[in-house]
Amino acid sequence: MTTNEASRPSRRGPYAKSTERRQAILVAAHAVFAAHGYRGGSLQDVADHVGMSQTSLLHYFPSKSDLLLAVLNWRDSITGDGTIPPDPEETLVDAVIRQARFNEEIPGVIELYTVLCAESVTDAHPGREYFTERFELLRRSYARRFRQLAEEGRLRPGVKPEAAAASLIALWDGIQTQWLLSPESVDMAGCLRGYLELVVLPE
């Protein structure tokens, strides 16, 4: 954007302009937090990315923790909240593999999730409540799916739906970290499929 354009009022009015700036800040904050973590990434870095002053940035997001939560919620609006929406045409196994393959296309988003999630266990981290609630939601949602499979006689005898839910989520998070470090030697979708084939009996 040139100085001339900046001084000319936008034809779409101040509201559209403000939404656009907000969006640009979220994109920049996503990149900065993915590259350095929440604690390592600074508001100044984010402001530099979008070419505005830190003071202007704080007009959109009053604090760094507000910005973090906005990035996390924005991420959910793109990739979903992590639960797999029930689709009568798609099995749980297919839905998980489809999501895992999609994730392989967006390493930056996975990196952000991995770093912020782990950071959230540290003292007074503003993302702690978000991640704690997210895991509770995910465990409940997957446990419901596994209970459904159990009712259809398709959960391997001895497998508890709640434990399978926590384990699937854990396996997914853990294999993402290994994949981020060594993408060539880790088969994310293959590991998830392997686990689901152990717990879910064929139709």
Add this chain to the structure above:
Amino acid sequence: MTTNEASRPSRRGPYAKSTERRQAILVAAHAVFAAHGYRGGSLQDVADHVGMSQTSLLHYFPSKSDLLLAVLNWRDSITGDGTIPPDPEETLVDAVIRQARFNEEIPGVIELYTVLCAESVTDAHPGREYFTERFELLRRSYARRFRQLAEEGRLRPGVKPEAAAASLIALWDGIQTQWLLSPESVDMAGCLRGYLELVVLPE
């Protein structure tokens, strides 16, 4: 330590004294990195913890990244490198459960591992090589154990030793994160046992 004691030469000589100081720095750095991550924890915080100046601290560890690697290696010397030493008297399942129960007693050490491991996927993080190599070592070591079980006819047919190794490590890391956030609602050892009972057939 009082000023009087500090000015009196140690009876054990300067070498013992230096080892002691080095050890105190490692303990402090472990606590600081576990609480704030590597990027969020500062050398000044570590120096404050041990009551020395940052300049004196840099005499023992020339840089923050040197200190990080020393902490990681020191952690390994306490908790092991993550592999399970073969013991003819103990099954793989028992060894994993024993280690998981031990980890429940040392949440600070698990927090450090979780945070630094995830942080290591970010740009130019000094721990990246350490964690990449650690995962490769762990995958090789567990794959060897699963191959052994396969030779004894005790690996469930269809399970690949390499995939089971990567999955067990991933599950363990992921469930640790969930446990750090909600210790009351996550059964780490139970999830690991559940997975191993799926892949390892009873004797």
